[in-house]
Amino acid sequence: MDNYQILIVEDEDVTRFSLRNLFEAEGYHVFEAIDGDTMSIILTQHTINLVIMDINLPGKNGLLLGRELARNKSLGLIFLTGRDSDIDKILGLEIGADDYLTKPFNPRELTIRARNILSRIGQSHKQNETEQAIVKFNQWTLNGNSREMVSPNGNILPIPRGEYRALRLLIKNAGQIVTRQELIKEMTGRDLRNNDRTVDVTIRRLRKHFESNPDTPELINTIHGEGYRFIGTAE
Numbered sequence: 633m634d635n636y637q638i639l640i641v642e643d644e645d646v647t648r649f650s651l652r653n654l655f656e657a658e659g660y661h662v663f664e665a666i667d668g669d670t671m672s673i674i675l676t677q678h679t680i681n682l683v684i685m686d687i688n689l690p691g692k693n694g695l696l697l698g699r700e701l702a703r704n705k706s707l708g709l710i711f712l713t714g715r716d717s718d719i720d721k722i723l724g725l726e727i728g729a730d731d732y733l734t735k736p737f738n739p740r741e742l743t744i745r746a747r748n749i750l751s752r753i754g755q756s757h758k759q760n761e762t763e764q765a766i767v768k769f770n771q772w773t774l775n776g777n778s779r780e781m782v783s784p785n786g787n788i789l790p791i792p793r794g795e796y797r798a799l800r801l802l803i804k805n806a807g808q809i810v811t812r813q814e815l816i817k818e819m820t821g822r823d824l825r826n827n828d829r830t831v832d833v834t835i836r837r838l839r840k841h842f843e844s845n846p847d848t849p850e851l852i853n854t855i856h857g858e859g860y861r862f863i864g865t866a867e
Contacts, residue, residue, distance in 0.1 A: 635661065636660055636661070636681040636682065636750045636754075637660065637661045637662075637663065637678060637679060637680050637681050637682075638655050638660045638661070638662050638663070638680070638681065638682045638683075638684060638746070639662075639663045639664075639665060639671065639674055639675070639678075639680045639682070639683045639684070640652055640655075640662060640663070640664050640665070640684050640685075641665045641666075641667075641668075641670075641671050641683060641684070641685035641686065641689065641694070641697070642664075642665075642666070642684075642685070642686045642689075642712075643666045643667060643686065643688075643689055643690055644686070647686075647735075648664055648666070651684060651712075652664060654739050654742070654743065655743070655746070658743055658747075663678060663680065666689075666690070667689050667690050667691050667692075668689065668691055668692040668696075668697045669691065671683070671685075671697065680707060681706075681707065681708060681750055681753060682707070682708040682709070682710065682746060682749060682750055682753075683701060683707065683708070683709050683710070684710045684712050684742075684746070685697065685698065685709065685710070685711060685712065686711075686712060686713050686714075687711060687713040687715050687720065687724070688713065688714070688715070694711060694713065695723060695724065695727060698711065698724065698727050698728065698729055699727045699728065699792075701728070702727055702728025702729070702792050702793050703728075703779070703790070706753060707753075708730050708746075708749040708750060708752075708753050709728065709729045709730055709731075710729065710730060710731045710732070710733065710742075710745065710746060710749065711724045711729050711731070711732045711733070712733050712734075712735065712737060712742070713732075713733075713734060713735065714734065714735045715734070716734040718829075720732075721830075722829065722830055722833050725794055725819070725820060725830050725834075726792060726794060726795075726830075726833060726834065726837065727792055728792040728793035728794060729820075730749045730793070730820055731745050731749065731820055733745070765777050767800065767803055767866065767867075768866070768867035769803055769806075769851070769862075769864045769865060769866045769867060770784075770842075770851060770864045770865055771784035772784060772842060774796070774799060774800065774803065776796070776800070778790075779791060779793065779796045781799075781841060781842075783841075783842070789841055791838075791841070793819075794819040794820070794830075794834050795834055795837060795838050797818045797819045798815050798818065798819055798831070798834050798835065798838065799838055800818075801814065801815060801818045802815075802852060802860060802861075802862035803862055803864075803866050804866075805862065806862045806863075806864070806865075806866045807861065807862070807863070808861065809855050809858050809859050809860070809861050810859050810860055810861065810862075811858055811859035812824055812831045812832075812858075812859045812860075813859075814859065815831045815834075815859065815860070816828065816830060816831050819831070819834065831859075831860075835852060835854075835860055838852065839851075839852060849863075850863075850864070851863060851864040852864075
């Protein structure tokens with residue numbers, strides 16, 4: 633097993649200790665934090681590959697912390713929380729989390745999801761030298777190194793991890809239908825679930841960046857019942 637390092641950010645002692653024991657038993661090196669301040673110190677002192685974080689934390693909550701973490705494309709993030717509303721789930725994924733699980737959780741499911749995310753991160757590192765980091769389309773530039781879009785007039789727009797991955801996949805398959813299942817897999821590493829609107833919300837947010845009228849798509853077409861298709865010009 634690669635020597636991946638996991639950080640548990642959880643203020644409830646029993647849950648935090650249980651998670652530490654769970655992942656140490658899987659062979660990972662595990663760190664613990666009870667809030668954002670402690671988390672930041674650990675992140676500056678160690679190379680963390682995956683953060684598993686509650687949303688309800690003392691001080692700055694997990695959603696705000698997650699938005700900051702999402703800027704680091706080499707760091708995986710799983711929200712593990714008692715907040716189970718669809719709004720919280722969508723918001724968590726929108727800001728860049730790789731996955732979102734609710735308590736009580738199945739330990740086996742959590743370790744599998746964590747392993748999948750870490751595997752994808754590892755593969756991403758190996759492919760960095762061969763992947764095209766800069767993609768240009770319709771006078772826009774998508775920068776994979778900084779995870780930003782640059783508009784035709786030079787404005788720089790940072791975008792969350794999920795939006796970046798979705799747009800990259802669509803551009804890569806320009807002119808072809810990309811299913812919602814393929815998009816959710818690329819964005820989060822998981823399969824599409826019933827009544828899951830994460831992909832649709834992500835596409836809607838992407839369109840707002842460069843579509844003058846969301847009711848008349850210029851770059852991303854909706855293929856009803858199937859998915860989406862990039863109809864712009866990839867340079």
